[in-house]
Amino acid sequence: MHQFNTEQFNEIIALDVRLALTEDVGTGDVTAELIPEAQRCHARLLCREPAVLCGRPWFDAVFAAMDDSIAITWHYQDGDRIEADSLLCELRGPARAIITGERCALNFLQTLSGTATLASRYADQVVDLATILLDTRKTLPGLRFAQKYAVKTGGCNNHRFGLYDAILIKENHLIAAGSIEKAMILLEKTHPELSIEMEIESLDEMDSAISAGIKRLLLDNFSIDQLKAAVARKPSDVKLESSGNVDLDTVRDIALTGVDYISIGGLTKHLNAIDLSMRLVLE
Numbered sequence: 001m002h003q004f005n006t007e008q009f010n011e012i013i014a015l016d017v018r019l020a021l022t023e024d025v026g027t028g029d030v031t032a033e034l035i036p037e038a039q040r041c042h043a044r045l046l047c048r049e050p051a052v053l054c055g056r057p058w059f060d061a062v063f064a065a066m067d068d069s070i071a072i073t074w075h076y077q078d079g080d081r082i083e084a085d086s087l088l089c090e091l092r093g094p095a096r097a098i099i100t101g102e103r104c105a106l107n108f109l110q111t112l113s114g115t116a117t118l119a120s121r122y123a124d125q126v127v128d129l130a131t132i133l134l135d136t137r138k139t140l141p142g143l144r145f146a147q148k149y150a151v152k153t154g155g156c157n158n159h160r161f162g163l164y165d166a167i168l169i170k171e172n173h174l175i176a177a178g179s180i181e182k183a184m185i186l187l188e189k190t191h192p193e194l195s196i197e198m199e200i201e202s203l204d205e206m207d208s209a210i211s212a213g214i215k216r217l218l219l220d221n222f223s224i225d226q227l228k229a230a231v232a233r234k235p236s237d238v239k240l241e242s243s244g245n246v247d248l249d250t251v252r253d254i255a256l257t258g259v260d261y262i263s264i265g266g267l268t269k270h271l272n273a274i275d276l277s278m279r280l281v282l283e
Helices: 006-025 056-064 093-124 144-153 171-177 180-190 203-209 224-233 251-254
Strands: 042-049 071-076 086-094 133-136 168-169 196-200 216-220 241-243 261-263 276-282
Touching: 006 056, 006 071, 042 093, 042 203, 056 093, 086 093, 086 168, 093 144, 093 180, 093 251, 093 276, 168 180, 171 180, 180 196, 196 203, 203 216, 203 224, 216 224, 224 241, 224 251, 251 261
Parallel strands: 133 261, 168 196, 196 216, 216 241, 241 261
Antiparallel strands: 042 086, 042 276, 071 086
């Protein structure tokens, strides 16, 4: 993932939170008007299932936007492995603000913890191997930065962030360009600073791409035998990435073929939100 500085990181989180609160709260929480304005409360957030915690910055930002007097005491850090029924954090402050912000804050935390938890399960499958596991652009709209943060929190790695920070040549790009060679000439002229990767669907295409000077190849839906053959014939300076038909049952076998990378769309699109529960006590 991009190396965002602290200011950029906080700006992205603030934007995510602003959009979420606009969507949920709109012109105001009409039900919260039942609560006296001066009423304060103590809230406890529990995690009901085993998980990898992720999303604290978004959670904190929601309540800071609601009322900066809300105090949050965390008992775990992002990346910690949490046991079922653990107390994650405690909040104290105005009851209206805490109740109004609760759903948005939990939505971020449960979703990002779900992403991080799944990523950790994949990472555990290949922890003793050299293969690097990558996410993709198959993220929830508007939450790409957040989910890619969660992937890294869970122990996997990030592929390109978007369409602008790395080049991935696919079949339709080659049709438009006319050939691999023509595509390479144009891209090296217009974006010499960016890495170039090409998606291939056969060993013959792999040979052509290597001859054209491409140093990173995306092997699309290759079988285990095809992956082994590709690894055996590639030059030492060429990196191979496997993609397609990757799940928790197959990822280790794919990694054992010797590919350098495995990209997994399921890291960010096949997730279950973690079961969280917030309980309030009026003071």
